[in-house]
Amino acid sequence: MNDKKIVITGLSCISALGLDLNTNWDNMLNGKSGVNKITLFDPKDLMTQIAAQVPKDFELLSEEKIKKRTLTQMTRATKMCYLCAADAIEMSSINLDLYDKTRCSVILGVVNTGKLDNDPKNKIIKGMNNAMSAWLSIKYKFEGPNYTIATACSSSAYAIASGYDLIKNNLADLVIVGGADSTINPEEILGFNELYALSTNNKNPQKASCPFSKDRDGFVIGEGAGILILESEESAKKRDVNIYAELCGYSLTTECYNIMAPMENGEGMAKTMEMALKKTNLTINDIDYINAHGTSTELNDKFETQAIKKVFGDQAYKIPVSSTKSMIGHTIGAAGAIESIVTVLSVYHDIITPTINYDNKDPELDLDYVPNKSKAHNINFAISNSFAFGGHNASLIFKKYKN
């Protein structure tokens, strides 16, 4: 493998905690919860009546920033993706005219584009899984590889890995990566309820997502988007732009075990982290922070903890592990990207966002989960984990960028 470095020069996210990066980051540092009673529809007949919906100003923002006709051809998730990408592009200060557009790509993680209404008008355009990446290519005239990856909850982590490969293998100079998701609708919630995957803590929504704690009773469904701009270090340096972190490698594995449950004792998760360390020539002593998949489900949090202990041994107790999902719920297709963004910012600012609602310790889970309050911590290398239904695992490793 060549020594080309892949760096992040732009990033943005939309979640229940805000419609832009800074608002999200501030709210996360302050340990706020974005979970509330569902207002997108009347949830009274459902077991789960809570979710992490993006702020209601989102629709107004969309109307302000997206052309009227284009809006009618997009789902809520596609709009989130489109707005988020515009912010990330702006942040990266790219002069798109200077790029060879055949070497500019878009790779997104998309599980689906969201609930479609019964109106046949634009139904196909709205519903096609490649709509988000296609819209971005049309907007920015990126003529390079453009595709969508669907690996459930790890989709956008896979997209980031795929973008890394395109640049590393000299197939692209610049790649928009990330994902978006908005599946807060009765059908999805019913479906997840049938699997007993969702929290039913309807009485106390803000406390419902409590990864790694004894009280956890399932994940809280969220919505949002996360977009990162990846480019080669050479390309970024040429235009003297701020570099937020280096994506120094990743591991993608498949458990081949169960369509829903992770492998016993977190074996598959452990293998993924081990392979990521191996691929990046790092040791267990190099990792300073793990942004966990941390869903707040019984099995994930138990197995992820076991996996971290298996890989890092006694060192596991010295590595802070936190769950972004405690604050913004599980954004499914967007989760890998949003959590990568949080990891990048943690590496950049040397501060770790907390796992909120960590009030009752589960005796089996005994790592440092950064309970309830963010903490300053020197971070050179950090892992972002994503583990999906179907056994699609991803561990991405980010490194502090040094000139």
Next chain:
Amino acid sequence: MGIIKAGTRDEVKKTVISFFSEECEVNESKISEETNVIKDLEGDSLMFLELLEIFKKKYGLDFELKTIGKYVVKHPVQTIKDIIDMTILIIQHENNINDLA
């Protein structure tokens, strides 16, 4: 078969430009007959179909979109002028437009 009167082309042109101005959020003064719908206005191919529905009602025309579609495959429309000229042909020939090809 419709009859083209003296002012019909101007009327069609006005409707076409007004439609694209509204849908693409572009000032009418920026749209000319040479304007390319996709490249210059970031429009899409569905817009022509929507326009046809408007003209169908406006002039009480009798045609099947499928029939027009066959003609458009052979004679693609890209500019505002293309759309105006095609509309005039449709008004004149309606479902018989493919007899021209």
